Amino acid sequence: MAQLTIRNVSKEFGDKGNSIFALSNVNFEVEKGEFLAIMGASGSGKTTLLNCISTIDKPTSGEIKFENFDLVSASENELSVYRSKNISYIFQSYNLVDTLTVYENVILPLQIQGKRVLDYIKKIDEVLKKLSIEQLVNQFPDKLSGGQRQRVAIARAMIDNTSILIADEPTGALDTNNSENLLKLFSEVNEMMKLTIIMVTHDPNVAKYAKRILILKDGKIQKEISYQGNNRDEFLSEIYMAIR
Ligand SMILES: Nc1ncnc2c1ncn2[C@@H]1O[C@H](COP(=O)(O)OP(=O)(O)OP(=O)(O)O)[C@@H](O)[C@H]1O
Ligand SMILES: [Mg+2]
Incomplete structure (x- = not known):
């Protein structure tokens, strides 16, 4: 069974007669462990x-399921459990709590779920090292660079065993080098932890790290392309062709 099933999803904004469809009849599935990019103007x-998908918003019509859990008909309580258990966001800066240290930020989801931090010490150490942020544990997020903040956010997602990592233009404010590092990290986390990644980007050089790309146009899926595992430069040319 797919991890996520999106069926005939439409989203209408505004009043009747003067509304726009931000999404119209979108259909796709996401398997566990996919690395999906969403592109489009x-x-x-x-x-x-x-x-x-993250339940910040509800479709006007259609169905979204996480495994067997129906996101559209679920209660607010059920959705909040779904979000804290399954969804992690990577934005450029505003997903860390500025009054908590890096370490406290990383273990925050465990605490919210009432888990014993002691049971996770080994894993936390491992992840902090893997992301080269073990020296930063006592710092506060506002003292960190954009790239460091993102690594902290990724550490949090990894420790929490989040099912789906959602990233909206994650490289938007990063220079080329840091963008590349972040994407390599995404690929690694995707491979290593079988973490599903859904990433929005308008940049073909970012999208080329994904395994599958959906291209949206006027709220519809216009095209879909997949990485065939040959080479990323060829995939990049394919992406340029697809978005032309
Ligand atoms: N809360 C809202 N109220 C009214 N219209 C909205 C709202 N959110 C989005 N829209 C409209 O829906 C359409 C899709 O918006 P959306 O933010 O999903 O686009 P996007 O692809 O993320 O664009 P960008 O690349 O600029 O971030 C746009 O026409 C936008 O103006
Ligand atoms: Mg957007």
Whole structure:
């Protein structure tokens, strides 16, 4: 069974007669452990789609399921459990709590779920080292660079065994070098932990790290391309062709 099933999803904004469809009849599935990129021009519905998957927003019609759990008909309580158990966001800066240290930020989801931090010490150490942020544990997020903040956010997602990592333009404010490092990290985390990644980007050089790309146009899936495992430069040319 697919991890995520999106069936005939439409999202209408505004009043009747004067409304726009940010999404119209979107259909796709995401398997556990996929690395999916969503591309498309500004206003094509990318963020709206992420928001429906993360339950920040609800579709006007259609069905979204996480495994067997129906996101559209679930209660607010059920959704909040779904979000804290399964969804992690990587944004450029505003997903860390500035009054908590790096370490406290990393273990926050464990505490929210009432888990014993002691049971996770080994894993936490491992992840902090893997992401080269073990020296930063006592710092506060506002003292960190954009790239460091993102690594802290990824550490949090990894320790929490999040099912789906959602990233909206994760490289938006990063230079080329840091973008590349972040994407390599995404690939690694995706391979190593079988973490599903759904990433929005307009940049073909970012999208080329994904295994599958959906291209949205006016709220519809216009095209879909998949990485065949040959080489990333060929995939990059394919992406340029697809978005032309
Ligand atoms: N809360 C809202 N109220 C009204 N219209 C909205 C709202 N959110 C999005 N829209 C409209 O829905 C459409 C899709 O918006 P969305 O933010 O999903 O686009 P996007 O693909 O993420 O664009 P960008 O690349 O600029 O971030 C746009 O026309 C936008 O103006
Ligand atoms: Mg957007």
